[in-house]
Amino acid sequence: xxxxxxxxxxxxxxxxxxxxxxxxxxxxxxxxxxxPEFQVLGQEVLEGLxxxxxxxxxxxxxxxxxxxxxxxxxxxxxxxGDRVLMFETGHFASLWQSLAERLGLxxxxxPGDWRSGVDPQAVEARLAEDREKAIKAVCCVHNETSTGVTxxxxxxxxxxxxxxxxxxxxxxxxxxxxxxxxxxxxxxxxVTVAGSQKGLMLPPGLSFNAxxxxxxxxxxxxxLPRSYWHWDEMLGPNAKGFFPYTPATNLLYGLREALIxxxxxxxxxxxxxxxxxxxxxxxxxVEAWGLEVLCRNPSEYSSSLTAVVMPDGQDADAYRKxxxxxxxxxxxxxxxxxxxxxxxxxxxxxxxxxxxxxTLVGVEMGLIACGIPHKSGGVQAAMTYLAAExxxxxxxxxxxxxx
Ligand SMILES: *Cc1c(COP(=O)(O)O)cnc(C)c1O
Numbered sequence: 001x002x003x004x005x006x007x008x009x010x011x012x013x014x015x016x017x018x019x020x021x022x023x024x025x026x027x028x029x030x031x032x033x034x035x036p037e038f039q040v041l042g043q044e045v046l047e048g049l050x051x052x053x054x055x056x057x058x059x060x061x062x063x064x065x066x067x068x069x070x071x072x073x074x075x076x077x078x079x080x081g082d083r084v085l086m087f088e089t090g091h092f093a094s095l096w097q098s099l100a101e102r103l104g105l106x107x108x109x110x111p112g113d114w115r116s117g118v119d120p121q122a123v124e125a126r127l128a129e130d131r132e133k134a135i136k137a138v139c140c141v142h143n144e145t146s147t148g149v150t151x152x153x154x155x156x157x158x159x160x161x162x163x164x165x166x167x168x169x170x171x172x173x174x175x176x177x178x179x180x181x182x183x184x185x186x187x188x189x190x191v192t193v194a195g196s197q198k199g200l201m202l203p204p205g206l207s208f209n210a211x212x213x214x215x216x217x218x219x220x221x222x223x224l225p226r227s228y229w230h231w232d233e234m235l236g237p238n239a240k241g242f243f244p245y246t247p248a249t250n251l252l253y254g255l256r257e258a259l260i261x262x263x264x265x266x267x268x269x270x271x272x273x274x275x276x277x278x279x280x281x282x283x284x285x286v287e288a289w290g291l292e293v294l295c296r297n298p299s300e301y302s303s304s305l306t307a308v309v310m311p312d313g314q315d316a317d318a319y320r321k322x323x324x325x326x327x328x329x330x331x332x333x334x335x336x337x338x339x340x341x342x343x344x345x346x347x348x349x350x351x352x353x354x355x356x357x358x359t360l361v362g363v364e365m366g367l368i369a370c371g372i373p374h375k376s377g378g379v380q381a382a383m384t385y386l387a388a389e390x391x392x393x394x395x396x397x398x399x400x401x402x403x
Contacts, residue, residue, distance in 0.1 A: 002328055009329035011359045013145050013305035014175055014198035016349030018254075022201055025257035026250045033247055042241030045252050048259040051268060052177060052200070053192055053210040055184035060209045060234045061255075063248040066174040066195030069207035070096055071103070072229035073170050073191040074137075077215055079223035080104040082136040085126060085167070087119075088112035091146035091335035096139060096172065103224060108135070114338060115296040117144070117151030120159040127163035137168040137190075143176035145198075146335040148307035148344060149295045150180055157187045168215055174198060174207075178262055179275045179304040179348040190215040199275075199304065201261070201349045202254045274391055275303040278347040278356050281385045282306045285360050285378035289367065294342055304348035305332065308363075309341065314372050316343045323366035329359065353386050 010017050031038050049059040062068050078084070083106045086097050090112075100107050110122060118140045127135065138160060143150045153171055160169060168190040173182050177192075178199035184192045189212065196206035211219075211231060219231050227233075233244045262271050279301060286293050286308055294307035310316040317340050320331045332344030345363060347356055360379045367374045 002325060004328060006328075009327070009355075009359060009362060011346045011362075012330050012332040013148075013344055013346035013348060014195075015204050016198055016201060016346060017351070017355075018203055019201055019258075019261065019350040021261065022254045022257050022350075026203075026254040028250070028253055030249045033243065033249055038249070039241040041249075041252055041256060042238070042243065042247070045255050045259065046238055046241065048256070048263065049208065050210075051263045052259070053184040053194070053208075054182065054186065055192075055210050057184065057210055057212055058235060058238065060211060060231060060238070061243075061247065061252075062207050062209075062229070063205060063246075063251075064207045065204055066172070066193065066207045067095075067099070068229070069174075069193045069195065069209050070099055070172065072207075072209050072226075072231075073193050074100055074103055074105065075222070075224040075226040075229055076209075076211075076231045077168055077170075077191065077218040077222050078103075078105060078136055079221075081106055083108060083134045084137045084139055085110065085123070085135050086139045087122075087141075087151075088114070089117055089141050089147065089149060089151065090114045090144040091338070092144055092172065092174075093141045094336065096141065100139070113296075114147050115149065115294055117149050117297070117300045118156055120152060120155040123156050124159035124163045127160060127165035127167065130165065133166055135165070135167045137170055139170045139172075141172040142182060143173070143180055143302050143304055145175040145305060145332075145344075146307075146338065147294055148302040148305045149297075149300045150176065150302045151300065153189065154183070154187045157189070161188075168218060175304050175348070177208075178268070178271060180302070181272050184210045184212075188212075190218075196251065196255065199348055200255070201258050202251060205248050205251050206255065272303070274351070275348060277386075277389060277391050278351060278353075279303040279306060281356060281382040282345055282347055282360065284385050285363070285382040288381035289364070289374040289376075289378040291374060294338075305344050305346045307332075307334075307338075307342045307344045310343065311373050314370075316340050319343060319366055319370050319372060322370050323362055326369060327362040327365060329362040331363070353391065356386070357383065
């Protein structure tokens with residue numbers, strides 16, 4: 001039995017901590033989803049989401065986990081046997097690959113070392129070779145949550161442009177949206193896939209497709225079967241704020257509140273800067289402990305999580321078990337081939353300096369408790385950095401509540 005005396009620290013890289021304000025915003029009677037009050041809510045969230053994706057394009061909301069939005073992106077735009085280019089950045093990229101294969105797509109999976117992002121030069125080289133334009137889509141995971149590596153999507157787009165290739169660009173932003181800089185329109189992304197339970201600070205249960213005009217045009221001739229996921233079925237009623245089937249009404253109450261907090265109050269750019277700062281403080285701690293960050297390339301460091309390599313011969317899962325049982329904190333496990341070899345510190349969503357401080361204290365106490373070889377002073381290094389580099393004076397998250 002884990003004793004909860006005070007708050008549990010949910011420091012996995014999603015689902016993330018849900019602010020009290022968002023929980024309270026959902027604690028209302030469910031309304032008629034075909035009535036006038038719902039219409040106002042529907043219009044507000046459908047419109048409000050665009051700022052987070054940095055798009056003018058429609059954003060579709062599904063009552064589904066992120067995996068559903070992956071499927072929706074593929075079945076709306078592609079036909080059986082179509083060739084898609086994917087990159088083995090880690091566990092989530094591998095899951096997307098399996099999903100695509102189960103749907104009957106032909107996946108070209110570019111091998112990777114699970115410590116690096118998508119290589120824009122590799123994208124350009126492969127597309128330049130494809131003279132018959134057989135590749136219909138390039139699919140990337142923006143922030144590979146299993147490794148803490150963020151791919152440079154703007155550079156991937158530039159590489160596609162240099163190759164002058166018409167493939168669609170699809171990007172999974174499930175653990176980067178509202179945490180790491182992302183620009184659907186500017187980067188010419190055709191389908192952006194996202195979920196509710198990470199940077200958007202909501203419980204699991206919603207997922208999203210932001211859809212470019214080019215993707216919409218592709219959907220008119222795509223032949224993969226689809227019904228529940230059909231964009232046209234959604235976009236019709238969405239134009240008036242409604243949904244074709246019962247939406248997750250109470251999650252939408254929460255989404256409305258989260259958008260107020262992120263966009264109107266704190267401001268999206270401040271949200272992103274806060275994540276960068278907490279990630280940097282975390283890396284300073286890891287470095288001071290003498291441990292290794294899994295991500296190889298500093299230009300690909302993730303601002304939503306940090307994956308830490310366990311010293312040789314130490315079991316990351318045994319360590320995480322001690323941290324959970326002794327300090328009531330959940331850290332992320334190594335997934336797939338990284339199982340037992342790394343642990344992941346989530347620092348995304350509703351989060352502040354003292355929550356990060358508590359998180360790092362828990363990590364360091366766990367290292368001591370388990371006798372894992374390390375240098376002391378990680379928490380001190382993070383404190384020194386955070387104290388010297390002030391963030392936003394008021395995060396805004398609790399401002400409305402306090403007033
Ligand atoms: C969490 C996550 C997923 C899986 O989303 P579900 O909501 O569990 O279906 C996919 N991709 C990335 C990058 C993720 O972080």
